[in-house]
Ligand code: NIG
């Protein structure tokens with residue numbers, strides 16, 4: 489029997505987020521942590537005497553709301569420069585896809601990112617990461633995709649890992665060399681896909697830099713056939729896959745992604761017939777990115793009612809990137825998911841906790857407050873969980889507990 493001193497966190501309004509239903513209401517008033525893990529969650533009146541005896545310290549949380557640490561499951565947080573001038577251009581009526589065709593868009597960030605050294609990339613990402621952490625984010629996915637050479641992609645992934653170490657946040661890295669065709673491969677996109685899949689991916693996996701593999705599968709980007717090439721290598725390497733799909737057009741990506749049991753398909757404003765059923769069957773999470781939708785002034789939201797009806801788990805993320813989502817607020821993304829995509833506040837909260845964890849393949853250890861989970865939780869100056877999606881422009885995060893320690 490374990491005799492480690494435990495900590496009792498009492499007088500709390502605990503929202504466990506083990507499901508959408510438990511993201512809607514306060515279910516408990518106490519948590520016991522043992523080291524970096526949660527040992528017990530419940531009504532303090534029911535706390536077993538032996539466990540209470542093991543609690544060497546007690547924190548009174550002043551009747552505040554407690555949720556799991558938030559998880560931002562889709563970001564392009566590491567990049568150099570910005571694309572504010574393109575924002576101004578779009579305000580004058582030029583479209584995102586038109587700017588990309590002219591060699592701007594993703595490729596302009598690729599030029600800036602290639603030119604930046606590690607410290608510059610770290611410095612550029614820090615304020616964005618800090619903003620997310622101040623809002624209670626304790627785990628984050630960070631993609632590569634602005635390097636587009638073996639070494640520049642490696643540098644992005646290393647920077648992402650280093651951010652995790654320096655900021656004490658749990659980072660998952662995703663390889664997204666299939667984000668745009670770099671100038672060196674201009675007009676040779678199939679060859680580029682073979683190189684990034686067969687040469688670079690095994691090497692980056694060997695260096696231990698890749699937790700998942702992603703591809704931007706859309707009109708003007710990569711095809712479903714390209715995704716097959718990449719996913720076959722990913723499967724051989726035992727790496728989970730994800731996909732940017734249906735942001736502008738359905739090009740058959742979701743069908744391929746679900747065949748490879750993707751962890752998630754992200755964006756989904758354009759979803760093909762039968763794709764929601766395929767996602768439900770494969771257990772693929774729909775990651776909705778309302779800030780990108782808002783920034784691009786899109787008008788056709790993802791088919792949320794269909795996803796809900798089919799039982800597809802829905803997550804919400806910032807998509808923090810310099811082009812379509814210059815945003816470092818997961819709370820704002822939750823609000824937008826409610827207002828623009830008609831999510832309920834409890835769906836939005838499950839979308840940044842339990843389902844976000846599932847989108848990263850972490851379902852059991854993070855994103856919910858239950859025995860055995862990592863003791864990452866947020867203490868809010870709020871009374872009810874729906875207030876997290878209700879407010880904008882104000883951060884009611886009172887404190888964050890990471891790995892059982894108050895920050
Ligand atoms: O998720 N759609 C592709 N990738 C990003 C945009 C990246 C960029 O414009 O730099 C997205 O929206």
Ligand code: FE
Pocket residue numbers: 562563564732807809
């Ligand atoms: Fe993205």
